[in-house]
Amino acid sequence: MGPLKGVTVLELAGIGPGPFAGMMLADMGARVIRVDRIPSSGGGALAAAMRNDSIVDRGRRSIAVDMKDPRGVETVLKFVDRADILIEGFRPGVTEKLGLGPAACHARNRALVYGRITGWGQTGPLAQAAGHDLNYIALSGALHAMGPSDRPPAPPLNLVGDYGGGGMLLALGVVAALYEAQRSGTGQVVDAAMSDGAAVLMAAVYGLMAKGYWSDKRESNFLDGSAPFYGNYECADGRYVSIGPIEPQFYSLLLKKCGITDPQFSNQWERAEWPVLKGKLAALFRTRGRDEWCRLLEGSDACFAPVLSMKEAPNHPHNLARAAFVEWGGIAQPAPAPRFDRTPSELPSPAPAIGQDGVALLRELGRSDAEITALLEAGVVYQPAEMGGE
Helix, strand or coil, rough: CCCCCCCCEECCCCCHHHHHHHHHHHHHEEEEEEEEEECCCHHEEEEHHHHHHCCCCCCEEEEEECCCCCHHHHHHHHHHHHEEEECCCCCCCCCCCCCCHHHHHHCCCCEEEEEEEECCCCCCCCCCCCCHHHHHHHCCCHHHHHCCCCCCCCCCCCCHHHHHHHHHHHHHHHHHHHHHHHHHCCEEEEEEEHHHHHHCCCCCHHHHHEEEEEECCCCCCCCCCCCCEEEEECCCCCEEEECCCCCHHHHHHHHHHHCCCCCHHHHHCHHHHHHHHHHHHHHHCCCCCHHHHHHCCCCCCCCCCEEECCHHHHHHHHHHHHEEEEEEECEEEEEECCCCCCCCCCCCCCCCCCCCCCCHHHHHHCCCHHHHHHHHHHEEECCCHHHHCC
């Protein structure tokens, strides 16, 4: 099921945005084959967990290959022959050294879409430097704009670089390139950089600044925590609610529902009034618990929502009604999105164990049992013990 049914994606295993793009494609129905490294004891528990995430790595089949062995490289190239899309997240030049770069792959499969995700991009003075989400969004101007003005910029988890500006950008890029390749018969390289993606996500904010509606100073604008009508407030029970009635009709409704008659609140867009108004709203929201505010405001045009924890979110009535979260194997996880009315996505199978599908995938390539046994015995391909390996 899903709009990408029939599309084959080869994913060279990594962490962060590459696997997230693979999840997006698998969620939409693509057949995703993940080429894993053969497991080792190095890297620590966190690195091991990130290499095989139970949610982000859903919907794959896995083969574990020694890509430093020419027989391993040739095995991967056999999958390239049949793939529509390849995605990788190594530093620039690494797959070329392995013999799996764009030129080698396109020599085997002219129509292949070769998707690359890095922090800084394939070119530029920082291309070879190590980094993480926080560094990439720092370069885009996004990080500078987030958080209170009297403290360092607040890291927005790793959503803006790794996932929004990285994995989603890569997924969009390879699907767009696949659409073009199906008409031209020729694939291309998609260079997705998290620093580029974070900048693209800031397009609207840069537009506001160009028009004089946005200050380059943190916490001084209507969307960054400065405005009293766009922010989070603590309730009597220590939990939080969010409000965002930017438009005057929604703002008026909030005041009406909250019983606010103070004439000072009529100065919604007088920035000099914002600190005082914010203090008054903070005092008001501390007079009731979060559930009380929900009963008063939720579902109205006052632009309101409770601030839910990750444990609470799956059980909210709206999320339950839309099945926005699903459970598989006792693990609550976000359902595939967006939604398609004619080719709906289904929740893919859980994340595979590293190498669990290796033998089956090799047989699908036409390899004989003797050839497969030779690859396993030579350590070129790894099969978990519970799947019949060593």
